[in-house]
Amino acid sequence: VLDHHLVSSETQDTWTGEWMDREKAISIYKENPTEYKTRFKTDCYTNYCLPVNSTDGEYPCTAICGAGVVMKFAEAYCEKYNIDTEILDNIMELVSLAEIADGMDSVQSEARWYMLEGLKEFYWHNDFIKELCDRLADEMPYGRTISSMGWTIAPKINGVFRYGTEDEIINMCRAIRGEQETIIYKPRRKSKNDPVPEPEEHTLQWDMARTCCNVKSRQDTAVRSFMEKVEEIIKKTEANKNTILFVDCSSVIDKKTVTGLVANKLASKYYRPVVLLRAFSPTEFGGSCRNYSQCEIKNLRDFLRQCGITVKGHDNAGGVFADKDKIPDAIKKANELFPPEKLAVVHPVDWELPLSDLKKEYISEVADNYAIWGNSVPSPTFAITGIRVNASQITRSGPNGAKTFIRFKANNISFVKKYCASGEFDTMTMKDRVGFGVSKKNLLMNVIGEFQYEKYEDKNYPVVKILYYDVEEDLEANEADKQKMAGGDWSEIEESTSKNKKVVAKNATPVAQKEEKKIDADEYRDDFYF
Structure with a gap:
């Protein structure tokens, strides 16, 4: 069978x-x-x-x-x-x-x-x-x-x-x-x-x-190493200027069993189909192809066959075979069938709402249905817009002391981005390359994420798991801070020019008196965990 x-x-x-x-x-x-x-x-x-x-x-x-x-x-x-x-x-x-x-x-x-x-x-x-x-x-x-x-x-x-x-x-x-x-x-x-x-x-x-x-840890380490070497080839050959990312990785990937994994990661990073090639013989290439999940080319196997590449496997993942001298023609044909300039990064979402309208109850209602999602019934995604947060409130944490999780809270909603690369924190906080210390910039973010639970001491806490985000400096908040520091009365800044976005500075006096307050277990957990 x-x-x-x-x-x-x-x-x-x-x-x-x-x-x-x-x-x-x-x-x-x-x-x-x-x-x-x-x-x-x-x-x-x-x-x-x-x-x-x-x-x-x-x-x-x-x-x-x-x-x-x-x-x-x-x-x-x-x-x-x-x-x-x-x-x-x-x-x-x-x-x-x-x-x-x-x-x-x-x-x-x-x-x-x-x-x-x-x-x-x-x-x-x-x-x-x-x-x-x-x-x-x-x-x-x-x-x-x-x-x-x-x-x-x-x-x-x-x-x-x-x-x-x-x-x-x-x-x-x-x-x-x-x-x-x-x-x-x-x-x-x-x-x-x-x-x-x-x-x-x-x-x-x-x-x-x-x-x-x-073994999985060994494999992950090898994949990261191969990724770095393949990306050097991409940069040198400018392969990412083509519709399909064709890369000859014969000299860097010595285990054919990881070619597909590397191709998957490259497709997600470059937002386009990837074909990784390894010398099969002096005149032939073999390798793996993987499609980007949101690519407008819906059937990569059929598309590559139109370009003269032999493909065996699934519609969007499989093995490839081709004569070495036919690869340039295949790249040219792919660019003609689907010009590179038509490639667009699209992140479909199920719902969009501003942060001011998001409640913990909404997150819990979706997260309660965790057993439904999987394979072709993916967890729904949400675009959360108008997130205002100061960079100093964004923190790093993670299992076993590895600071690969990025967390912050805004409007009493917890956000987390898991398994981040080393430079991700500086990117999200817009930390300047020159200088020391933590970025203290006011940021304006939009996030695409999933609604999930995180468990702590057998209790569920609703969070937004960040999948994608964009960030820019919040110029309105920065200006408000400058005015406040100059001694103006900025007890409340009304609606900004952007629709459905508000900025509120709560301190009406230059020095706010600290008061002791009692907090319940949930608040204590949030302070501890985030």
């Missing part, structure tokens, strides 16, 4: 009859590349199998992934031979995870049923998945949902398959299968002055859950 993904192939040396991987074949004919097409041929096991999938036009639900097809076969087999389908309960959570991880359309009823059914505690039979969920519980405050399994659990498992060693891949598969083995784990000392911890005995499932997280 095959799904729609690319599969590995082998190459045969027709002179000797030997089958080998492509890398070995390349090393043989490098001295005389012209012999390649006559001496070597490529074959794949799909030539000898019957593809079975849900996209043949006969089955009504097209959002059944490979694991789902296997489940449908097992259900039909049990029905035909009168076998109790209770035996399938043990694999339902794996089918659910596969449907979610493969990005299947969660709008289609049958696919959504498999996703949600396998998330029920009744089907939690796999010890490896349980260990992984327990280890990552802090990242899954609402337990198993479509979003949490897709964004937290699936990437860890995928990371091992793409970046793990052969032993790590094999042992993870053994853990998923439920094989039993006692693993001796030697904890590290927290500091060199601490005594050496005693060895611990754990299950294979516990150990592979730990390994999954470690």
Whole structure:
């Protein structure tokens, strides 16, 4: 049973009859590349199998992934031979995870049923998945949902398959299968002055859950390194001036299993489709393509095929193959079909409202429906306009001391931008490059974000998770501050020229007398957390 993904192939040396991987074949004919097409041929096991999938036009639900097809076969087999389908309960959570991880359309009823059914505690039979969920519980405050399994659990498992060693891949598969083995784990000392911890005995499932997280960290580090090198190539070649970002990364990406991840990140950064190419042979390129989610080119696979590029995979994510000498023509054709100047950065939102109209109750009402969102039913986004905040009120925080979260409060609404790069804080606060200390500028911001909860001591607190933002100096507030400092009476500044935007300076006297006030637990938590 095959799904729609690319599969590995082998190459045969027709002179000797030997089958080998492509890398070995390349090393043989490098001295005389012209012999390649006559001496070597490529074959794949799909030539000898019957593809079975849900996209043949006969089955009504097209959002059944490979694991789902296997489940449908097992259900039909049990029905035909009168076998109790209770035996399938043990694999339902794996089918659910596969449907979610493969990005299947969660709008289609049958696919959504498999996703949600396998998330029920009744089907939690796999010890490896349980260990992984327990280890990552802090990242899954609402337990198993479509979003949490897709964004937290699936990437860890995928990371091992793409970046793990052969032993790590094999042992993870053994853990998923439920094989039993006692693993001796030697904890590290927290500091060199601490005594050496005693060895611990754990299950294979516990150990592979730990390994999954470690491998994903290794993969993330490698992706960041590759990103920096690829961006240097983009800057040097000015590839970002084209409709599609074609980049030859043969010299910088030495692991083909991360090419797709890097392409995804570049598409999000440059707001356009990306094709990352690696030398497949002296005359050919292979690689990965990824589309920007909001791009006006809705089907990147068909678009690239019009440009002479062979694409296999999904509509907007897949593998590419092309002759090296055809790439310039493909770039030119892409620019003709969709001129670069027509590219526009569009962030669609479900609702727009000024900060003055936003209430915590609205955030809570949306956040309460966290279990609904996931895959093709994304969490709704909101454009919050007219946010006035002083840069000195914007702070940094984050888990384990890493200051990767940016937070601030405005109009009693909490905002957070998570996992920010090192320069993001200076960008948001408009800190001058010259000078020391914290920026104290008055800022005017517009934010596109999601309404979510953050948990603290088992209590939910509504926040706006920032996805995108723009910021500029609030010139009206700056002028008001100058006037106030000059000794004027600025107890209240009425409506500004901008519609629905107000600036209020509360202190009527040059020196405001501080008063003691009692605060409740919620206020204390807000002060502590933000």
